[in-house]
Amino acid sequence: MQNSLDLIGDDDLYVVREVERTFGISIGREAETTYTIGQFYDLIQAKCGANQTLACFSQVAFYRLRHALGSFGIKAVITPDTPMSILRETNGGSIARNWRELGRRSGLKLPRLETPFVRRSWSVFGRRVPLGPLAIICAMAGTFVLARHLGLGPKASFWTAAIGVIVFAFAALHALYVVCRDIPQRIATIGDLAREAAGYSFFELRQTKPVPSDTDRWYALTAILRQVSEYKLPITRDTTFVPR
Secondary structure, eight states: OOSBOOOOTTHHHHHHHHHHHHHTOOOOGGGGGOOBHHHHHHHHHHHHOOOOOSSOHHHHHHHHHHHHHHHTTOOSOOOTTOBGGGGGGSGGGOHHHHHHHHHHHHTOOOOOOBOSSSOSEEEETTEEEEHHHHHHHHHHHHHHHHHHHTTOOHHHHHHHHHHHHHHHHHHHHHHHHHHHOBOOTTOOBHHHHHHHHHHHTHHHHHHHOOOOOHHHHHHHHHHHHHHHHOOOSOOOTTOBSSOO
């Protein structure tokens, strides 16, 4: 099922703990009856209560981003509709460097840059296993079998597989990750980035401006879910925690 976070193992417990910490609420067994993100969000809203706010966290995040982009030397007028491509035209177009610097100058937590791969981890016996180490283990096993087939002894085959595969795999995976990282496709404008950055920075912003809007809470929830599940597609109210 594509519209599912596909949480595994203790991911759901981690989500609940992070939600409790972020929103300052306590969630009991009510969470067990929520199957969609919309239902879980409604539960959070009921726990937090209705608030009225004059300026949402997304606005605060936008002003910080606009100021930070101005410090990059960008002369264009920055609005919520300004495309993210403006960041590619700065400092030689290095997205990774500009992204890191934008977060530092704005004082905001930004969503991670993403690769075109669906996930960076697989599920093995109900646990998430990073693709890098898993690929290295498989490559070592294959190299060991090949070395033995070519006539090398067990010890020589082991060290050939261990040293060769580990060095090559780490270099290749690191290079691939660095080259392929890019702004998430769902973030097309500065306004999109402001909303997500407000969600990722919700806990810190709540310390200085303790009246979030309903939208702020939604993006804070989706930020938690993305960090746990590595889900890259848009998260909607109908998105499920696990496939039905």
